[in-house]
Amino acid sequence: MTDSYDSLFEPKESLVTRWKSDPFARGSYSYVAVGATGDDYDILGRPVEYPGDKIPRVYFAGEHTNRNYPATVHGSLLSGLREARRIADTFLGSIYEISAP
Incomplete structure (x- = not known):
């Protein structure tokens, strides 16, 4: 297959992370304590509201905010879509409904 599509598979650049040795990351994904529940993921994903008008100003996405798919790439992607919808x-009003898988 690469013979027909050589130019499609030629990387322009690469980056290697060292998350395991990063003193702040200490690995590649988050985890919650033993005994934690899905509610803990929901709390981590709650937007922060401005006290004066109760409108969310800071939104959180990432695998650590997805109760159904924590510690996964697709959990991170789905949480990004969730926050985009929020x-x-x-700011635009609800125009459609999406149900969680």
Whole structure:
């Protein structure tokens, strides 16, 4: 397959992370304590509201905010879509419904 599509598979640049040795990351994904529940993921994903008008101003996405798929790439992607929807709903109004898988 690469013979037909050589130019599609030629990387332009690469980056190697050293998350395991990073003193702040200490690994590649988050985890919660033993005995934690899905509610803990929900708390981590709650937007922060401005006290004066109760409108969310800071939104959180990432695998650490997805109760159904924590510590996964697709959990991170789904949480990004969730927050994009929250932002759109807050500032543009709700135009559609999406149910969680």
